[in-house]
Amino acid sequence: MALLHVNFFSDVLGMCMNMDVILPQNTKGQIGMRGYRKDGKYPVLYLLHGMSDDHTIWQRRTSIERYVSELGIAVVMPTVHLSFYTDMKYGLKYGTFISEELPAICREFFPNMSDRREDTFAAGLSMGGYGALKLGLCASRTFGSVACLSGALDMTASLKSGAIDDPSGVFHNIFGSVEEMVNSDQDLM
Numbered sequence: 001m002a003l004l005h006v007n008f009f010s011d012v013l014g015m016c017m018n019m020d021v022i023l024p025q026n027t028k029g030q031i032g033m034r035g036y037r038k039d040g041k042y043p044v045l046y047l048l049h050g051m052s053d054d055h056t057i058w059q060r061r062t063s064i065e066r067y068v069s070e071l072g073i074a075v076v077m078p079t080v081h082l083s084f085y086t087d088m089k090y091g092l093k094y095g096t097f098i099s100e101e102l103p104a105i106c107r108e109f110f111p112n113m114s115d116r117r118e119d120t121f122a123a124g125l126s127m128g129g130y131g132a133l134k135l136g137l138c139a140s141r142t143f144g145s146v147a148c149l150s151g152a153l154d155m156t157a158s159l160k161s162g163a164i165d166d167p168s169g170v171f172h173n174i175f176g177s178v179e180e181m182v183n184s185d186q187d188l189m
Contacts, residue, residue, distance in 0.1 A: 001022055001068070001069050002022070002023045003020065003022055003059075004021045004022075005020055006018065006021055006109070008105060010097055010101060012092075012093050012096050012097045012101045013093065013097050017079060017097075018055050019055055019077060019079065019102075020055050020056060020059065020077045021074065021075065021106070021110065022068060022074060022077075023042075023110065023112075024073065024074065041112055041114040041116075041119070042072050042113065042119075043073045043114055043120070044073065044074040044106065044113045045068075045074070045122070045123060046077075046098070046103075046120075046121065046123075046143075047064065047075050047077045047122075047124065048078070048098075048122065048123065048125070048127075048129075048131045049080070049125065049127070049128050050125045050128050050152075051084075051126055051127040051152065054079045054081075055078055055079040059077070064077075074106075074110065074112075076102070078098065078102055080094050080097070080098060081094075082127075083174065084127055084152075084175070084186075085098050085124075085128070085131025085132075085134055086134065086174060086185075088174045089172075089173065089174065089176035090172070090176070099135055099142065099143075100142075103142055116144075117141060117142060117143070118144045119144070120142055120143050121143065121147070122135045122136065122145075122146045123146065123147035123148070124147075124148065124151070125151075126149075126150055127152050128151075129147075129149050129150060129151025129153065130148075130151050130153055130155070130188065132147060132148050133146055133148050133151060133153065134185075138185060153189055154189040155171070155181070155186065155188075156182055156189065159178050160178045
């Protein structure tokens with residue numbers, strides 16, 4: 001396995017971004033590698049962080065590299081800041097970044113990553129779970145399967161009920177007003 005720290009420029013966001021990437025290493029000496037297709041392409045999992053974290057959290061709090069070492073898959077762990085993986089109402093287009101630009105960049109940088117829908121997955125924790133489900137609903141031509149771990153899914157109800165306080169207006173910048181969220185692409189429930 002190879003662990004790469006990648007800094008790159010996002011045209012969609014207009015700034016430099018970070019991602020960590022775990023890649024299978026096609027070697028005869030590495031024990032336990034499997035999952036390669038005949039064309040040498042490997043499946044890819046986009047692993048999405050939660051609200052207060054960044055692209056490094058999966059390596060710092062889990063054994064993700066060990067977990068995937070025998071599976072022959074690539075894992076892409078991008079930073080998306082506090083964005084809920086969405087095109088913000090008053091801010092940047094993180095939804096477009098994660099659903100369109102990032103997969104294209106990964107396939108350009110890493111040509112052995114499969115571009116097949118059935119080989120492309122997204123999973124995330126909390127805010128990342130929201131992002132993964134949103135990718136499954138809104139970018140299903142790219143992402144064949146998604147998984148949500150303790151997802152922050154019903155943001156509309158949470159904001160409406162006051163369960164989430166928004167004194168700085170962060171959630172308003174992301175989603176707009178609660179009324180605008182209801183039955184929109186942001187309202188996953």
